Amino acid sequence: MEREAIVSEAAIQRRVAELADQICREYGLEKREDRLLLVGVLKGSFHFLSDLSRQLSFDVEVDFISVSSYAGEKKSSGIVQIRKDLDTNIEGRDVLIVEDIVDTGATLRHLRELLGTRKPRSLRVVSLLSKLQARGIPSDIEYIGFEIPDEFVVGYGLDYGERFRNLPYIAILREG
Numbered sequence: 001m002e003r004e005a006i007v008s009e010a011a012i013q014r015r016v017a018e019l020a021d022q023i024c025r026e027y028g029l030e031k032r033e034d035r036l037l038l039v040g041v042l043k044g045s046f047h048f049l050s051d052l053s054r055q056l057s058f059d060v061e062v063d064f065i066s067v068s069s070y071a072g073e074k075k076s077s078g079i080v081q082i083r084k085d086l087d088t089n090i091e092g093r094d095v096l097i098v099e100d101i102v103d104t105g106a107t108l109r110h111l112r113e114l115l116g117t118r119k120p121r122s123l124r125v126v127s128l129l130s131k132l133q134a135r136g137i138p139s140d141i142e143y144i145g146f147e148i149p150d151e152f153v154v155g156y157g158l159d160y161g162e163r164f165r166n167l168p169y170i171a172i173l174r175e176g
Protein backbone atom coordinates (compact mmCIF):
# COMPACT_ATOMS: atom_id res chain seq x y z
CA MET A 1 0.00 0.00 0.00
CA GLU A 2 1.35 3.41 -1.00
CA ARG A 3 0.99 6.59 1.02
CA GLU A 4 1.08 10.11 -0.42
CA ALA A 5 1.20 12.91 2.17
CA ILE A 6 -1.33 15.64 1.35
CA VAL A 7 -1.49 17.68 4.58
CA SER A 8 1.74 18.10 6.53
CA GLU A 9 2.05 18.13 10.30
CA ALA A 10 2.92 21.86 10.22
CA ALA A 11 -0.09 22.68 8.03
CA ILE A 12 -2.39 20.76 10.40
CA GLN A 13 -1.04 22.60 13.44
CA ARG A 14 -1.40 26.02 11.73
CA ARG A 15 -4.97 25.30 10.66
CA VAL A 16 -5.95 23.92 14.08
CA ALA A 17 -4.73 27.19 15.65
CA GLU A 18 -6.79 29.21 13.12
CA LEU A 19 -9.91 27.14 13.79
CA ALA A 20 -9.41 27.57 17.54
CA ASP A 21 -9.14 31.37 17.07
CA GLN A 22 -12.35 31.42 15.04
CA ILE A 23 -14.17 29.25 17.59
CA CYS A 24 -12.95 31.45 20.46
CA ARG A 25 -14.10 34.61 18.67
CA GLU A 26 -17.53 33.23 17.83
CA TYR A 27 -18.29 31.52 21.15
CA GLY A 28 -16.57 34.23 23.16
CA LEU A 29 -19.14 36.80 22.05
CA GLU A 30 -22.03 34.78 23.41
CA LYS A 31 -23.23 34.83 26.99
CA ARG A 32 -23.05 31.29 28.27
CA GLU A 33 -24.15 29.76 31.53
CA ASP A 34 -22.10 26.59 31.11
CA ARG A 35 -18.80 25.64 29.59
CA LEU A 36 -18.72 24.65 25.93
CA LEU A 37 -18.93 20.86 25.58
CA LEU A 38 -16.61 19.33 22.98
CA VAL A 39 -17.98 16.02 21.72
CA GLY A 40 -15.23 13.97 20.11
CA VAL A 41 -16.34 11.34 17.62
CA LEU A 42 -14.20 8.26 18.34
CA LYS A 43 -11.79 7.10 17.40
CA GLY A 44 -10.58 9.22 14.50
CA SER A 45 -10.91 12.64 16.15
CA PHE A 46 -8.69 11.99 19.18
CA HIS A 47 -5.61 13.90 17.96
CA PHE A 48 -7.71 16.74 16.56
CA LEU A 49 -9.75 17.12 19.75
CA SER A 50 -6.60 17.01 21.84
CA ASP A 51 -4.79 19.67 19.77
CA LEU A 52 -7.86 21.88 19.25
CA SER A 53 -8.89 21.87 22.90
CA ARG A 54 -5.40 22.99 23.99
CA GLN A 55 -5.57 25.96 21.60
CA LEU A 56 -8.88 27.23 23.03
CA SER A 57 -8.46 30.09 25.43
CA PHE A 58 -11.51 29.27 27.58
CA ASP A 59 -12.46 26.39 29.82
CA VAL A 60 -14.26 23.54 28.06
CA GLU A 61 -15.65 20.12 28.92
CA VAL A 62 -14.94 17.02 26.86
CA ASP A 63 -17.05 13.95 26.15
CA PHE A 64 -16.91 11.23 23.51
CA ILE A 65 -19.35 9.37 21.34
CA SER A 66 -18.51 6.37 19.20
CA VAL A 67 -20.35 5.58 16.00
CA SER A 68 -19.61 3.08 13.28
CA SER A 69 -20.29 3.51 9.61
CA TYR A 70 -17.25 1.94 7.94
CA ALA A 71 -16.43 -0.99 10.26
CA GLY A 72 -12.96 -1.62 8.85
CA GLU A 73 -13.95 -1.06 5.24
CA LYS A 74 -12.90 1.69 2.85
CA LYS A 75 -16.49 2.47 1.87
CA SER A 76 -19.35 3.62 4.09
CA SER A 77 -22.06 1.06 4.69
CA GLY A 78 -24.55 3.91 5.03
CA ILE A 79 -25.69 2.43 8.34
CA VAL A 80 -24.71 4.46 11.40
CA GLN A 81 -24.70 2.72 14.76
CA ILE A 82 -24.00 4.23 18.19
CA ARG A 83 -21.34 2.15 19.92
CA LYS A 84 -20.70 4.39 22.91
CA ASP A 85 -23.09 7.15 23.90
CA LEU A 86 -22.26 10.40 25.74
CA ASP A 87 -21.92 10.41 29.53
CA THR A 88 -23.13 14.03 29.68
CA ASN A 89 -26.70 15.34 29.67
CA ILE A 90 -26.55 17.97 26.91
CA GLU A 91 -29.96 19.60 27.46
CA GLY A 92 -29.44 23.38 27.46
CA ARG A 93 -25.72 23.04 26.71
CA ASP A 94 -23.59 24.54 23.95
CA VAL A 95 -22.25 21.51 22.09
CA LEU A 96 -19.51 21.41 19.49
CA ILE A 97 -19.14 18.07 17.68
CA VAL A 98 -15.47 17.44 16.84
CA GLU A 99 -15.16 15.17 13.80
CA ASP A 100 -12.12 13.93 11.89
CA ILE A 101 -13.54 13.73 8.38
CA VAL A 102 -16.80 14.18 6.50
CA ASP A 103 -17.24 12.05 3.42
CA THR A 104 -20.90 11.65 2.40
CA GLY A 105 -22.12 13.59 5.45
CA ALA A 106 -24.35 10.69 6.57
CA THR A 107 -22.62 10.20 9.93
CA LEU A 108 -22.88 13.85 10.87
CA ARG A 109 -26.48 14.13 9.72
CA HIS A 110 -27.33 11.21 11.95
CA LEU A 111 -25.36 12.65 14.88
CA ARG A 112 -26.96 16.09 14.52
CA GLU A 113 -30.41 14.50 14.45
CA LEU A 114 -29.72 12.32 17.47
CA LEU A 115 -28.08 15.01 19.61
CA GLY A 116 -30.65 17.60 18.43
CA THR A 117 -33.46 15.57 20.04
CA ARG A 118 -31.70 16.04 23.41
CA LYS A 119 -32.35 19.78 23.25
CA PRO A 120 -28.88 21.36 23.44
CA ARG A 121 -28.81 25.16 23.53
CA SER A 122 -26.66 25.14 20.41
CA LEU A 123 -25.16 22.41 18.25
CA ARG A 124 -22.31 23.06 15.84
CA VAL A 125 -19.74 20.93 14.06
CA VAL A 126 -16.02 21.28 13.47
CA SER A 127 -14.42 18.78 11.10
CA LEU A 128 -10.71 18.74 10.32
CA LEU A 129 -11.27 17.30 6.83
CA SER A 130 -14.11 17.32 4.32
CA LYS A 131 -14.64 15.66 0.94
CA LEU A 132 -18.00 17.37 0.41
CA GLN A 133 -16.69 19.94 -2.11
CA ALA A 134 -14.92 17.22 -4.14
CA ARG A 135 -18.15 15.23 -4.14
CA GLY A 136 -20.29 18.26 -5.04
CA ILE A 137 -22.36 17.93 -1.87
CA PRO A 138 -23.54 21.17 -0.19
CA SER A 139 -22.03 21.62 3.27
CA ASP A 140 -23.81 22.68 6.46
CA ILE A 141 -20.69 22.33 8.62
CA GLU A 142 -19.78 25.40 10.65
CA TYR A 143 -16.00 24.90 10.78
CA ILE A 144 -13.88 22.94 8.29
CA GLY A 145 -10.10 22.56 8.40
CA PHE A 146 -9.31 21.35 4.89
CA GLU A 147 -11.32 20.38 1.83
CA ILE A 148 -9.55 17.33 0.36
CA PRO A 149 -9.98 15.24 -2.82
CA ASP A 150 -12.38 12.30 -2.86
CA GLU A 151 -9.69 9.80 -1.88
CA PHE A 152 -9.24 7.48 1.11
CA VAL A 153 -6.91 9.10 3.64
CA VAL A 154 -5.17 7.98 6.82
CA GLY A 155 -3.13 9.55 9.59
CA TYR A 156 -3.64 12.06 12.43
CA GLY A 157 -6.25 9.74 13.97
CA LEU A 158 -7.65 8.27 10.77
CA ASP A 159 -7.09 4.56 10.23
CA TYR A 160 -7.29 1.75 7.77
CA GLY A 161 -8.03 -1.44 9.73
CA GLU A 162 -6.72 0.31 12.91
CA ARG A 163 -3.36 1.15 11.27
CA PHE A 164 -1.85 4.60 10.64
CA ARG A 165 -3.71 6.52 13.38
CA ASN A 166 -0.39 7.70 14.84
CA LEU A 167 0.94 9.30 11.65
CA PRO A 168 1.34 13.02 12.45
CA TYR A 169 0.21 14.03 8.93
CA ILE A 170 -2.61 13.15 6.50
CA ALA A 171 -1.85 10.85 3.56
CA ILE A 172 -3.79 9.30 0.70
CA LEU A 173 -3.68 5.50 0.91
CA ARG A 174 -3.53 3.66 -2.39
CA GLU A 175 -3.47 -0.05 -3.14
CA GLY A 176 -0.30 -1.19 -4.83
Ligand code: 5GP
Pocket residue numbers: 044069070076099100101102103104105106107108151152153154158159160
Ligand atom coordinates in the same frame (compact mmCIF):
# COMPACT_ATOMS: atom_id res chain seq x y z
P1 5GP B 1 -19.65 9.82 6.13
O1 5GP B 1 -20.78 9.34 6.98
O2 5GP B 1 -19.51 11.33 6.08
O3 5GP B 1 -19.73 9.23 4.74
O4 5GP B 1 -18.33 9.21 6.71
C1 5GP B 1 -17.79 9.69 7.87
C2 5GP B 1 -16.92 8.66 8.56
O5 5GP B 1 -16.33 7.75 7.66
C3 5GP B 1 -15.76 9.37 9.24
O6 5GP B 1 -16.08 9.72 10.55
C4 5GP B 1 -14.66 8.34 9.15
O7 5GP B 1 -14.74 7.48 10.27
C5 5GP B 1 -14.96 7.56 7.92
N1 5GP B 1 -14.21 8.04 6.74
C6 5GP B 1 -14.67 8.76 5.70
N2 5GP B 1 -13.70 9.01 4.80
C7 5GP B 1 -12.59 8.43 5.30
C8 5GP B 1 -11.23 8.36 4.82
O8 5GP B 1 -10.84 8.88 3.77
N3 5GP B 1 -10.36 7.70 5.63
C9 5GP B 1 -10.71 7.12 6.80
N4 5GP B 1 -9.77 6.50 7.49
N5 5GP B 1 -11.98 7.16 7.27
C10 5GP B 1 -12.90 7.83 6.53
